[in-house]
Amino acid sequence: MEHPGQLDFETLAAHAGAHRATGETRATSSALSPSTTYTYDSIADVHAALGPDPQGFAYSRNSNPTVATFEEVMAELEDAEEVVAFGSGMAAIHSVFLGMGLEAGDSVTVASDLYGATRSLLSLLASFDVSAHYVDIMDIRAVESALKNARSRLLYLESISNPLLRVPDIKALVKLAHRHRAVLVVDNTFASPLLIRPLQHGVDVVVHSATKYIAGHGDVMAGLVAGTASTARRVRAVRTGSGGILSPFDAWLAMRGVKTLPLRVARQSDSALEMAQWLESCPWIRRVYYPGLASHPQHERAAELFGGRFGGVVAFDLSGNRETTLAFIDSLRIIGSATTLGDVVSLVLYPPLSSHRMLDPNELQAVGIGDSLLRLSVGLESVRDLKADLHQAALAVGISQTETAASLLT
Numbered sequence: 001m002e003h004p005g006q007l008d009f010e011t012l013a014a015h016a017g018a019h020r021a022t023g024e025t026r027a028t029s030s031a032l033s034p035s036t037t038y039t040y041d042s043i044a045d046v047h048a049a050l051g052p053d054p055q056g057f058a059y060s061r062n063s064n065p066t067v068a069t070f071e072e073v074m075a076e077l078e079d080a081e082e083v084v085a086f087g088s089g090m091a092a093i094h095s096v097f098l099g100m101g102l103e104a105g106d107s108v109t110v111a112s113d114l115y116g117a118t119r120s121l122l123s124l125l126a127s128f129d130v131s132a133h134y135v136d137i138m139d140i141r142a143v144e145s146a147l148k149n150a151r152s153r154l155l156y157l158e159s160i161s162n163p164l165l166r167v168p169d170i171k172a173l174v175k176l177a178h179r180h181r182a183v184l185v186v187d188n189t190f191a192s193p194l195l196i197r198p199l200q201h202g203v204d205v206v207v208h209s210a211t212k213y214i215a216g217h218g219d220v221m222a223g224l225v226a227g228t229a230s231t232a233r234r235v236r237a238v239r240t241g242s243g244g245i246l247s248p249f250d251a252w253l254a255m256r257g258v259k260t261l262p263l264r265v266a267r268q269s270d271s272a273l274e275m276a277q278w279l280e281s282c283p284w285i286r287r288v289y290y291p292g293l294a295s296h297p298q299h300e301r302a303a304e305l306f307g308g309r310f311g312g313v314v315a316f317d318l319s320g321n322r323e324t325t326l327a328f329i330d331s332l333r334i335i336g337s338a339t340t341l342g343d344v345v346s347l348v349l350y351p352p353l354s355s356h357r358m359l360d361p362n363e364l365q366a367v368g369i370g371d372s373l374l375r376l377s378v379g380l381e382s383v384r385d386l387k388a389d390l391h392q393a394a395l396a397v398g399i400s401q402t403e404t405a406a407s408l409l410t
């Protein structure tokens, strides 16, 4: 099916994969092609399939028709020349660190408020004499001095940070990175391409844990790298060498998830905003972190960058200590305790024991992750049920004494 001109995001998402779904059957859903290998009519075809710019398919560790269809869909949604799909977000991030030309003696400048496993991966680069410099990404001067002084070839950050939901000044950082000849890589997992397509702002490379909002249903592990054709060629070489390609079935499932990405993320963002506003009014909450709140330090920037939606994740500090916070999680009945986000069900996570468990107490403190911080990924349940669940947990652990929270009735 040809797309008539420039279509809107919702239309592209709903038709995900349909451009490869015609043929004999005229199916509306794209085909699933689990074949591991492909036969050829001639040796010339073998050569074309295995060459540097492969024509056709050779072996499914290199590329696969269903994975390629998913990549085409995501290239449209991220406004990228090309997308390369991986078996997890970490495999995608690994391919960027390995594929983007870092050499011994180079460094990477990294936002300190960052998904913990990305930090762990960066620490492995030390054995290749590539160091990571962590900076407060809100402090443009600190970023500039790290780029200048540390032979930094790459600047790495998250468009909405995990877990404190900070929103960096992407436009200023693009200029800064390019002035210092550093490649700017943005992890767009929390925002999803519905909120922002960082390549449109001049970012060089976008990575995703597509396990989260893109696939969206808690049943697929997947990762993406989006960028120019030259970036794609580099990271694809890492993928072929390491065997990190996405499986065809997971590509197919992820593509099915993409069809409802705009609906899901819009609803999750609306619900998260309502939850954040309510949490801010609860006496048993010390602080709420959500870019949609007027109280958030980067609220105006987020409103401008994300077009009025702020994502489905809210973080908050309970008024209580670590024990109370852990007991609070155990008391929840609807909201599950799990180490992921972007699912259709709401999930809560305690960063010091999960996403950021590899940070020692000093590092946690330096990043701003306190003992009572919780990260809530808001799903598709009714907001009233979610508020009631949080409130009954607050009653159960004794941080709220109000049997019927007035704010629940509004």
Ligand SMILES: Cc1ncc(COP(=O)(O)O)c(C=O)c1O
Pocket: 088, 089, 090, 091, 115, 117, 158, 162, 187, 189, 190, 208, 209, 210, 211, 212, 221, 222, 223, 339, 340
């Ligand atoms: C911001 C962010 N980036 C990357 C990842 C890694 O993705 P995956 O778990 O799909 O490997 C995660 C996982 O939670 C994440 O939150």
